[in-house]
Amino acid sequence: MRAVWQVLVLGVTGLGYHDMAWAWGPEGHAMVADMAEMHLTARTQAQVVELLRIEGRRHLDAIASWPDAMRASRPETGPWHYVDIPLYAQQYDAWRDCHEDWRGQRVMENTCIVAKLPEFVRQLGDKRLSGTERLLALKWVVHLVADIHQPLHTEDDHDHGGNMVKVVFAGKVSNLHAVWDLGVIEQHYGWQLGPHYHIDRDEVRRAAKDMDARIGQRERESWADAGIPIQADAVAWANASHALACAAYRHLPANPLLSDWNAGYQQYAWPVILQQLQKSSVRLAMVLNQTLGQ
Numbered sequence: 001m002r003a004v005w006q007v008l009v010l011g012v013t014g015l016g017y018h019d020m021a022w023a024w025g026p027e028g029h030a031m032v033a034d035m036a037e038m039h040l041t042a043r044t045q046a047q048v049v050e051l052l053r054i055e056g057r058r059h060l061d062a063i064a065s066w067p068d069a070m071r072a073s074r075p076e077t078g079p080w081h082y083v084d085i086p087l088y089a090q091q092y093d094a095w096r097d098c099h100e101d102w103r104g105q106r107v108m109e110n111t112c113i114v115a116k117l118p119e120f121v122r123q124l125g126d127k128r129l130s131g132t133e134r135l136l137a138l139k140w141v142v143h144l145v146a147d148i149h150q151p152l153h154t155e156d157d158h159d160h161g162g163n164m165v166k167v168v169f170a171g172k173v174s175n176l177h178a179v180w181d182l183g184v185i186e187q188h189y190g191w192q193l194g195p196h197y198h199i200d201r202d203e204v205r206r207a208a209k210d211m212d213a214r215i216g217q218r219e220r221e222s223w224a225d226a227g228i229p230i231q232a233d234a235v236a237w238a239n240a241s242h243a244l245a246c247a248a249y250r251h252l253p254a255n256p257l258l259s260d261w262n263a264g265y266q267q268y269a270w271p272v273i274l275q276q277l278q279k280s281s282v283r284l285a286m287v288l289n290q291t292l293g294q
């Protein structure tokens, strides 16, 4: 299987991971934020509103893609969005997977999403920090809880997390990472990103409301992992996403440049993506309520 991917790897070097594809596209991030917002306690909601007000915003979906939008001006933050667990490894290993900077150099500090997410959660809850600092942390928490549930953000197969695996999807030349970020979601809803990554926020909100309504109470409770410290959660969430990533590669045909696999792949991937978005939202609400609700 490995050899097949190597043949497909494009000869592109020197590009950062997100130079090629976004995290969940703006639609996915906005949906997770919208769904989470519906489940904040009154106390959490009040604090969120207070932080958002610093920049004249009212809803979490307005900040959900901010770390992607500013990434070009702060390239060192690139690795914070993902963790390169080798595709065929069993699980996350901090020393192996969390010490590479945006230039691909090994460094002493932790650089990956598994470490950065708990760091920002701590900052968000730290009342000694200024409102501006805590708003910055909120932006990262909202974004990274979603990113860590995108299966292709938790693996690498010497292909920049699937960014180098060229495919034809929905009639367009794309790559495996982008198919998981937004291709399948857009295909399901018939959406298309506008210029400058513009999305129809009302339409996305309606879809989020519907998606949220489909989460059963039992699922909601089992996904929330209440009481587990966020550090342990981040590792568990990344490992679970990584297991899904292996399947994402396995389901690709020998030649993903022909489009005859698209319909079958859509049918397999959409339920997986739907549940990952739902889980992200339940867990984002949990993290915010635990951090700001007391």
Ligand SMILES: [Zn+2]
Pocket (backbone or CB within 6 Å): 022, 023, 024, 067, 068, 081, 143, 147
């Ligand atoms: Zn991201």
